[in-house]
Amino acid sequence: MEKFPHLKFHQKVFGKPRFHGGGGTHPNSKKNKDDRKGHFGYLSGRTSQIKSDWANRINEREEHDLAPLDADVIPIFLKINPDLIGNDFDLKQFGIEVISEEEEGFIIGASLDGFKSLNEKIQMFLDNQRGSATIADFWEIVDGKSWKPIHILSEKLKSIWKTIEEDGLYKLEVGVAFDKPIEKTPDPTKRGYQNKLEEHRQEQIERDKRFDERQEEFEKFINHYGQINSSLIDLEDSFCCEVEITGKGLKDLVFNYPFVFEVSEIDEVVGLSSEVDEVGTVEIEVIAPDDNSPEVGVIDSGIMEGHKYLSAAIIGGNSKSYIEGDPSTADYVKNGGHGTRVAGAILYPNGISSVEQPYQLPCFVRNLRVLDKNNLLTHKLPAELMKKIVEENEDCKIFNLSINSSVASRLKHMSSWAATIDSLINHNKVIFLISSGNITKDDIKHYLSNGVNYPDFLEEPYCRIANPAQSSFAITVGSVNHTSFEDDYYQSLGIDDEVSPFSRIGVGIWGMIKPDVVEYGGGLTVSKTGNIVSGKDIISPELIRSTLDGGAGIGSDIVGTSFATPKVSYIVAQLLKLYPDEDVNLLRALVIQGARLPNTFFENPTLKSMKYFGYGIPSLERVTKNTHQRITFYNVGEIRAEEGHVYSLNIPEFLRSPVEENDILIEVTLSYSAKVRRTRQKSKSYLSTWLDWTSSKIDEPLEDFKDYILKEIEGGVTTYDPEHRNAMKHLHWKINSDTRWGVEGISRANSTVQKDWTIIKSHDLPSDISFAVRGHKGWDKENGEVPYSLVVSIEILNSNLEIYEAIRIENEIELET
DSSP states (O other), rough: OOOOEEOOOOOOEEEEEOOOOOOOOOHHHHHHHHTTHHHHHHHHHHHHHHHEEEEEEEHHHHHHTOOOOTOOOEEEEEEEEGGGGGOOOOOOGGGGGEEEOOGGEEEEEEETTTTTTHHHHHHHTTTTTTTGGGGEEEEEOOSSSSHHHHHHHHHHHHGGGOOOOOOOTEEEEEEEEOOOOOOOOOOTTTTTTTHHHHHHHHHHHHHHHHHHHHHHHHHHHHHHHHHEOOOOOSSSEEEEEEEEEEHHHHHHHHHOOTEEEEEOOOEEEEEEOOOOOOBOOOOOOEEEOOOTTEEEEEESSSSOTTOTTGGBBOOOGGOEOTTTBOOOSSSSOTTTHHHHHHHHHHHHHTTTTTOSSSSEOOOOOEEEOOBBBTTOOOOOOOOHHHHHHHHHHHOOOOEEOOESSSSSSSSOOOOOOHHHHHHHHHHOOOOEEEEEOBHHHHHHHHHHHHHTTTTTTSGGGGBBOOOOOSSSSSSSEEOSOOOOOOOEEEEEOOTTTOOOOBOOOOOGGGOOSSSEEEEEEEOOOOEETOOOOOOOGGSSOOOOOOOOOOOSSSOOOOOOHHHHHHHHHHHHHHHHHTTTOOOOHHHHHHHHTTEEEEEGGGOOOHHHHHHHHHEEEOOOHHOOOOOTEEEEEEEEEETTTTEEEEEEEEEOOGGGTTOOOOOOEEEEEEEEEEBBBBOOOOOOOOSEEEEEEEEEETTTOHHHHHHEEEEEEETTEEEOHHHHHHHHHHOSSSSSSTTTTTTTTTTTGGEEEEEEEEEEEEEEEOOOOEEEEEEEEETTTOOOOEEEEEEEEEEEESSOOHHHHHHHHHTTOOOOO
16 A cells, blocks of 8 residues: 655755845834933823822822732733834833733733833933934823723623622633743853853742732732732732622722733633433444553543443543542433533544444543533632643643633633643643634524624634634634535525534634634534524534433534544544654644635635634645645754745656646645743734744756855855846635735734745746744744654645655655554
């Protein structure tokens, strides 16, 4: 049997990238520079007023039995030049700690020295002294305190803010900032390195000490009004916890505590429960997985471990309950369980009735129970739970999370749950697959009864993906219908390969492409009279059922993104067999590379199709291997900000023949992870370093592309002719990184997995195609390396012409034995 493995890129060039465009002084900043006296008067007047108001509030605190606060730490809300956001602009020189980045250049901050440093800089600006020019980029300072609830509270809390009762008790999640950046590690090649290194170590010790003090101060503040009900989860730039606090304390926290950046209600986290008890059974011979097969952690309601279809895939000693006071790992959810079904969908992704016998299970599953018998998460803080699970299961690389909040995710800051998952993925080199969440049948009935038809109701804000599906580095999975149904009384909502009516959609936070992919999680029907929404076995996936409360071992009686997600976990497990030692970014890149939008959307993607399907439905065949007609190259590497890596592929001459009219598909996927800061907004500020990729133009040789991309390479400086390059034809990428081209409103550069594709006539192919991965500055002063994977596939469409071997030989790639 012929094999067509993915191949590693042979050629790579390193250098310092040339970034094009930008620059210049913003007109607002120029206006401030031209009117130094006026700008000085405005800024100094505002700081003086805010400082006076704060002193008055501090003096009144003891009289009103409010928690003590530091008189020199003053909350401030200011607007700076938005061009500086995400460009390593540091307010520390002005004595201001950044608490949160907001929209349009607004910053929630705290002056740590009673405006002493800021006022000194403002005076220096008036006197036109060196080092004060950036004061011109301070556009606005807002006085008063009415801005704080608007920018700190969740939408739900904002809606009830005026009705908060001072003696009432409120259970909330609170995020507290700690933006105390230290300078980057000294350069060992520079003079005085040892002394500077010791200073740097002392600075780190001082920073950690101050972080502990911040946590202690916060605990004292909360204890004045209530109590902390969870651990404090450290996310480096912030910490979060669940609190129980009086209304009086809540108002003081929001209006006066300087370091709070988010206060939100506690999400209800649930799994799906079946309402029907349809049963069936199949007799098959089940063989245990190979000993070296990966183990997928199923974070769910437990698993019926003795199930005859599942038992051979479960290593009992690895099972664990994370429910306080309940050590059982069994799945007690009524009507067939939840975690049992999820585990079954990993092991039998196409159902059990159609498998060939004997059937060898593809991987192991690890039972990590977190939901109780009512399918609810009882743990106080999901972020804390994720951290504990990953740290206690170090040998587990894949985690399936088919549970979500019952409401749409928030759009401002990455939630503590999602940010913790991002941090764990990057630091622990694991991969999370998360369901996009479900809309209930009652919700759908409500929309239909009010004249909002399928699929239009999915565009409603409530139907957005649910926390933590907005996670930047996880693979988020939505659902599509696998078939359609109609009889005299009911018809399905949507047909084959259309979005499931219950599947929450994107886009994700800050314009990220979410869900990443979709799988077949079932569909729903609606009655032809009365808008009764229900399921039917014919449009429901066949799943393994728990029989702890009766019923049989399999059934087609429930639908949801919960059961689409494990089908992608199955694919990732197969990839991990092939690449056990590669970075998880390769696994993520290959899953997305092997996905395609359904129907006509592959050739003509739209904003709506991207919101429904992400990059589409992944194919195990495309994800894991190639054919005579398709070849895939990849590389796994690390890159820093202000570095560029260039890759190139040679195209055989016969494929470029002028007489050929074949359609050639070129697909490219970049996947990366980085350190994150939860107090920041937008991908380019949230990430320590962010990456993008770009390609050569048609007939642009490698040498010319290299000169365009890299301004410095080993051995010297490069030059390029912009007019000559502008005259070249470019590849028409379907999505593009510029929202003006490709899919309107979508930029692939907003996501940490960036796929794009183009279809080109074979006679238009160049002799070589080049791709560049570029690192851009985020907030990381250390400028650490960021892991990434680049995958490129070339496929000939609607033709039997064999290209795999020819392209392999053209690029001098040897097949491994």
